[in-house]
Amino acid sequence: MTDTRVKICGLTETADVAAALLAGASYVGFVFFPKSPRHLELDAAAFMAGSVPEGITRVALTVDADDATLDRIVGEVPLDMLQLHGSETPERVAAIRARHGLPVMKAVGVADAGDLPALDRYADVADQILVDAKPPKGADLPGGNGLAFDWRLIAERDWSQPWMLAGGLHAGNVAEAIRLTGATQVDVSSGVESAPGMKDGERMRDFVAAARGDVTA
Numbered sequence: 119m120t121d122t123r124v125k126i127c128g129l130t131e132t133a134d135v136a137a138a139l140l141a142g143a144s145y146v147g148f149v150f151f152p153k154s155p156r157h158l159e160l161d162a163a164a165f166m167a168g169s170v171p172e173g174i175t176r177v178a179l180t181v182d183a184d185d186a187t188l189d190r191i192v193g194e195v196p197l198d199m200l201q202l203h204g205s206e207t208p209e210r211v212a213a214i215r216a217r218h219g220l221p222v223m224k225a226v227g228v229a230d231a232g233d234l235p236a237l238d239r240y241a242d243v244a245d246q247i248l249v250d251a252k253p254p255k256g257a258d259l260p261g262g263n264g265l266a267f268d269w270r271l272i273a274e275r276d277w278s279q280p281w282m283l284a285g286g287l288h289a290g291n292v293a294e295a296i297r298l299t300g301a302t303q304v305d306v307s308s309g310v311e312s313a314p315g316m317k318d319g320e321r322m323r324d325f326v327a328a329a330r331g332d333v334t335a
């Protein structure tokens with residue numbers, strides 16, 4: 119077994135939080151993006167985040183949110199990290215980090231080698247980098263589309279900040295993704311769902327077990 123850290127994102131029910139923790143998640147993610155089937159209202163998110171024990175990182179995913187929106191989220195929901203999943207510039211990432219005093223994870227979409235330099239730029243200003251599959255043109259969602267990218271693009275690469283692998287991961291491919299990239303942290307959303315926005319406890323357990331190489335689970 120390895121000590122791979124798993125983030126389960128897009129939890130929509132209180133029971134999802136309990137199931138994610140039972141599965142062994144190190145991070146739990148809450149989505150604040152109305153176009154997403156995983157979007158939460160602030161009161162529901164606050165209740166769910168409040169049930170998370172100390173030691174588990176509570177992450178708010180936002181997409182090009184303005185200061186007023188971020189102020190409301192941070193003011194009403196107990197959080198440990200902000201995840202920026204839009205087209206935020208490095209300057210905007212730095213400003214959000216300074217304004218709210220929370221660690222910031224910036225998602226960067228990758229489709230080909232031309233996307234890799236952006237990872238270095240954001241690593242200079244973010245606390246963590248989420249290396250994700252770039253969404254298809256015209257997609258409503260910047261992530262959670264169940265798409266993967268060619269993991270060999272980032273094989274043997276590293277950045278100045280911790281990073282996490284995302285994009286099309288599920289229990290059947292996460293071990294291979296980790297082997298090819300050397301990732302020590304992985305993020306999953308649609309890969310542990312029975313339908314968009316509906317998490318499945320068994321799939322969450324299988325994913326975490328596969329990510330950690332627990333073949334007996």
